[in-house]
Amino acid sequence: MKLSNKFIIIIGILTMMTMPCKAQKWEHLADTPQMGWSTWNKFQGNISEDIIKGIADVMVETGLRDAGYTYINIDDCWHGKRDADGFIQADPIKFPNGIKAVADYVHSKGLKLGIYSDAGSATCAGRPGSLGHEYQDAIQYARWGVDYLKYDWCNTTNVNPQGAYQLISDALRSAGRPIFLSMCEWGNSQPWKWAREIGHSWRTTPDIWCHFDSLRVFPGYTQFGVMQCIQFNDSLRQYAGKGYWNDPDMLEVGNGMTENEDRAHFTMWCMMASPLILGNDLRNMSEATRNIIMNKEMIAINQDTLGIQGLHYCDRDGLQFWFKPLAGGDWAFTIFNPTQNNIVCELNWQDFNFIDSQVSKMSTAFNTNIYKVYNLWTHKMEGKTNLKNKIVRKVTVKSRDVVSYRLIK
The missing domain is CATH 3.20.20.70 (Aldolase class I)
Known part of the structure; x- marks a missing residue:
């Protein structure tokens, strides 16, 4: 009807x-x-x-x-x-x-x-x-x-x-x-x-x-x-x-x-x-x-099921460093270059030990956890994080571009 x-x-x-x-x-x-x-x-x-x-x-x-x-x-x-x-x-x-x-x-x-x-x-x-x-x-x-x-x-x-x-x-x-x-x-x-x-x-x-x-x-x-x-x-x-x-x-x-x-x-x-x-x-x-x-x-x-918006953790040498906690203990990590120049970044994982106290309560714990490092744009594994307090890699981030990783626990 x-x-x-x-x-x-x-x-x-x-x-x-x-x-x-x-x-x-x-x-x-x-x-x-x-x-x-x-x-x-x-x-x-x-x-x-x-x-x-x-x-x-x-x-x-x-x-x-x-x-x-x-x-x-x-x-x-x-x-x-x-x-x-x-x-x-x-x-x-x-x-x-x-x-x-x-x-x-x-x-x-x-x-x-x-x-x-x-x-x-x-x-x-x-x-x-x-x-x-x-x-x-x-x-x-x-x-x-x-x-x-x-x-x-x-x-x-x-x-x-x-x-x-x-x-x-x-x-x-x-x-x-x-x-x-x-x-x-x-x-x-x-x-x-x-x-x-x-x-x-x-x-x-x-x-x-x-x-x-x-x-x-x-x-x-x-x-x-x-x-x-x-x-x-x-x-x-x-x-x-x-x-x-x-x-x-x-x-x-x-x-x-x-x-x-x-x-x-x-x-x-x-x-x-x-x-x-x-x-x-x-x-x-x-x-x-x-x-x-x-x-x-x-x-x-x-689309990660944990449902957490990423954290703009810090800025350094013109770069922004972002972390997003993921389900299962992984993290997404992005180095964002908003400038008009390519920038070489000396990446030391120990600079990024923190607890996301505001939202997820999760800790990166790079001083105790070792993560596999997967590049989300080249689709390649790039080794692992390191427990030692030293520079472990140099990363070039192109102008107005990103380098993004999934850190796999």
């Missing part, structure tokens, strides 16, 4: 009235950071049903799906108008068969579909926002088979962020379909302090743009380069964990930076346990881009 829109509205209202004031978000959708692809960085508003289906095909053919990239997210500009009952419809030119048909196609490929809306009266691109239609929109997404919602923060004058995100979280829960909630208010209200039970990830930074180390300033807002995103995100590790992740925005790998910069960008997102949402045209990517985003051993660092 097909239910009318008006009847569905009544069901939604009755459900809302009988639910607790604060429903918990859907659990176990984000035990590890989400992985997928989004339209925005490459296509922005120039999206279509054919592009989404083409990306779905490529994600399967290239092995990206099997590497863990499961979401295909349609960002801003998919919206058409609301119908007579207030239910949002897809743009009839860009999506002539509707979102349900796209979701069915994506699901047939073993992938999941994400969609976008905004807590305000209009989206950032001026399409209809969800303000005043939260439960209707959640019902519509569930009917369409949507699996992920990115919820933005434009046109939100006098809207309370904590209340707005709690409202859409409750609405998604009441609609009955497990939907991942990606909060995107750019960290303005410090959601890491209050959103753990509301959303599955929250943006910690303004929007990223395809540049390694500079700001892009517009009237009223500023975009961050890769370095600025890292700097804003790296002090928030105590707020991230299984089910709730700090999000320094989507990946720009393959969109115009150098190979070194792309590799550093991807590595640092993995070290920070950040969402890995690709933003390049997967149908036309170089072999270098493919090798970066398909590095399954680096992805394993991001």
